[in-house]
Amino acid sequence: MLQIYNTLTRQKEIFKPIHPGKISMYVCGITVYDYCHIGHARTSIAFDVIARFLRSQGWDLNFVHNITDIDDKIIRRANELGEKFDALTKRFIDAMHEDERALGILPPSIEPRATEFIGPIIEIVETLIQKGHAYAAKNGDVYYRVTSFDGYGNLSNKNIDELLAGARIEVDEIKEDARDFVLWKAAKPGEPSWPSPWGEGRPGWHIECSAMAKKCCGDQLDIHGGGADLQFPHHENEIAQSEAANGHSYVNYWMHVAPLRVDGEKMSKSLGNFFTIRDVLEKYHPEVVRFFLITSHYRSPINYSEDSLVEARAGLERFYAALREYVAVPAAELSAISGSQYYAAFVDAMNDDFNTRVALATMYDLVRELNSCEAGSEKATQLASELKALGSILGIFRFDPTEFLQSGAGDQISADEVNALVAERIQAKKDKNYARADEIRKQLTANKIVIEDAKDGTTQWRRE
RNA sequence: GGCGCGAUAGCAAAGCGGUUAUGCUCUGGAUUGCAAAUCCAGCUAGUCCGGUUCGACUCCGGAUCGCGCCUCCA
Numbered sequence: 001m002l003q004i005y006n007t008l009t010r011q012k013e014i015f016k017p018i019h020p021g022k023i024s025m026y027v028c029g030i031t032v033y034d035y036c037h038i039g040h041a042r043t044s045i046a047f048d049v050i051a052r053f054l055r056s057q058g059w060d061l062n063f064v065h066n067i068t069d070i071d072d073k074i075i076r077r078a079n080e081l082g083e084k085f086d087a088l089t090k091r092f093i094d095a096m097h098e099d100e101r102a103l104g105i106l107p108p109s110i111e112p113r114a115t116e117f118i119g120p121i122i123e124i125v126e127t128l129i130q131k132g133h134a135y136a137a138k139n140g141d142v143y144y145r146v147t148s149f150d151g152y153g154n155l156s157n158k159n160i161d162e163l164l165a166g167a168r169i170e171v172d173e174i175k176e177d178a179r180d181f182v183l184w185k186a187a188k189p190g191e192p193s194w195p196s197p198w199g200e201g202r203p204g205w206h207i208e209c210s211a212m213a214k215k216c217c218g219d220q221l222d223i224h225g226g227g228a229d230l231q232f233p234h235h236e237n238e239i240a241q242s243e244a245a246n247g248h249s250y251v252n253y254w255m256h257v258a259p260l261r262v263d264g265e266k267m268s269k270s271l272g273n274f275f276t277i278r279d280v281l282e283k284y285h286p287e288v289v290r291f292f293l294i295t296s297h298y299r300s301p302i303n304y305s306e307d308s309l310v311e312a313r314a315g316l317e318r319f320y321a322a323l324r325e326y327v328a329v330p331a332a333e334l335s336a337i338s339g340s341q342y343y344a345a346f347v348d349a350m351n352d353d354f355n356t357r358v359a360l361a362t363m364y365d366l367v368r369e370l371n372s373c374e375a376g377s378e379k380a381t382q383l384a385s386e387l388k389a390l391g392s393i394l395g396i397f398r399f400d401p402t403e404f405l406q407s408g409a410g411d412q413i414s415a416d417e418v419n420a421l422v423a424e425r426i427q428a429k430k431d432k433n434y435a436r437a438d439e440i441r442k443q444l445t446a447n448k449i450v451i452e453d454a455k456d457g458t459t460q461w462r463r464e
Numbered sequence: 465g466g467c468g469c470g471a472u473a474g475c476a477a478a479g480c481g482g483u484u485a486u487g488c489u490c491u492g493g494a495u496u497g498c499a500a501a502u503c504c505a506g507c508u509a510g511u512c513c514g515g516u517u518c519g520a521c522u523c524c525g526g527a528u529c530g531c532g533c534c535u536c537c538a
Contacts, residue, residue: 028538030537031536031538039538040538041538042538043538071536072536073536073537156467156468157468157533158466158533159467162465162467162534163466205535226538229533230537230538232467232533232534232535233534234537256538258532259537261531264530265531266531266532268537269536269538270536270537295477296476296477296478297477300469301469301532303476307476308476310488311487312476312487312488314489315487315488318488321502322502349479357477357478357485357486358478358479358485361477361478361479361487364487368502371502429497437498438499441498441499451499451500452501453499453500453501454501455496460500461500
């Protein structure tokens with residue numbers, strides 16, 4: 001039985017779909033004005049794992065992951081670089097897709113872009129004005145009248161009265177109320193714009209998600225997710241827009257992924273302490289990065305550091321070392337392992353608010369039994385195929401084990417050189433020339449190569 | 465100031481009102497020409513102070529410390 005922690009009620013709830021067997025899940029993607037950082041990767045991987053798991057359990061999932069491709073920051077960045085805004089966003093969307101592929105993130109069912117939904121955005125704004133929830137200001141902007149919506153603040157647990165006169169709210173004579181937020185922004189000369197009943201302009205930040213969610217999922221969603229920092233104001237404002245316009249509730253389960261930290265502080269663009277995904281992939285194997293990001297629960301903060309990546313690699317090596325003997329074994333069909341204690345424990349863990357850490361623990365239990373079995377035995381083969389099946393639900397084990405184990409950032413010595421030395425050492429061992437064999441191993445160790453001799457006289461190696 | 469989250473062993477990180485989490489590291493053993501890998505065994509836990517309970521790492525209250533949000537953020 002699937003349980004999900006709902007930000008709205010601040011507790012775990014038994015999941016009940018709107019339509020039996022179906023799930024609509026809308027996840028806020030990024031605003032594309034720069035390369036993605038690994039905080040983005042954390043959120044994307046969390047929902048990629050969730051989507052893979054839900055599908056594996058037979059849910060008919062409509063997974064929508066949007067792109068916000070028009071926004072003040074995009075315009076500013078394009079101006080700085082002397083580039084057209086849509087050329088800029090295309091560049092970073094392409095880069096994002098590249099990063100996602102590298103990390104094994106599957107494409108969502110739909111990847112809508114804000115600029116493709118200008119019509120629906122205008123429709124919602126018009127409805128909000130008709131219903132008295134929004135007003136056109138004299139400068140051509142349209143604002144949401146926050147005090148007109150009763151539930152405002154419920155998601156982020158804020159008292160609407162206490163939002164007044166906050167330090168970061170700008171005094172603005174255009175708005176009726178300082179708390180009102182913009183739905184439609186009048187264009188300044190030279191800015192990208194679309195025609196609207198209020199003149200040339202562009203959507204405000206939050207309205208695009210209300211529009212895309214409605215068009216891609218319908219008026220009501222099962223799950224809406226995103227980074228924890230989107231809870232307020234972004235998701236709060238989405239609720240206000242969608243519920244006021246549609247006249248009924250918007251989302252049943254709100255899910256928020258905790259921030260990724262660097263040195264104990266949140267990594268974010270505003271703090272400038274961020275690493276892009278490409279920075280990180282230059283130093284670490286993509287699957288190590290992915291594995292690191294699923295070793296803690298999605299609602300727990302996770303600290304990014306050299307040490308944690310090194311540790312993640314060591315943990316992942318244990319799996320790959322076990323799978324090395326079973327390259328030819330295909331991943332089991334889930335129906336074939338339905339009776340397995342490991343699969344049952346894995347599913348229990350994932351059904352409990354997607355507890356990847358506990359799911360991994362069951363996989364380690366499985367590996368221990370696999371390693372205890374006689375290599376190549378029927379039981380071992382079966383366990384290996386089961387392990388691969390569980391791994392694919394988490395999106396890991398995408399690489400050839402030997403290739404993974406022999407990969408490394410600082411390749412001081414080529415694979416060919418290693419293979420030559422290994423061959424020489426095997427001969428030396430046959431000749432009982434252990435002095436030479438040990439000398440070769442010492443040389444390899446100095447190059448961060450670890451030698452593993454098998455019983456049958458063969459030798460495998462991996463990079464440290 | 466308001467709202468919320470957290471504190472677990474050398475490190476990382478989970479569940480659980482009583483019974484081995486798990487991974488990495490470390491120690492001993494098996495195995496190995498010696499190693500590595502693997503297996504077996506073991507070592508270090510629950511910030512502090514109260515309360516509830518037969519029993520608390522787990523529930524409640526308080527303190528301390530850390531973190532997030534409070535109109536750029538995933």
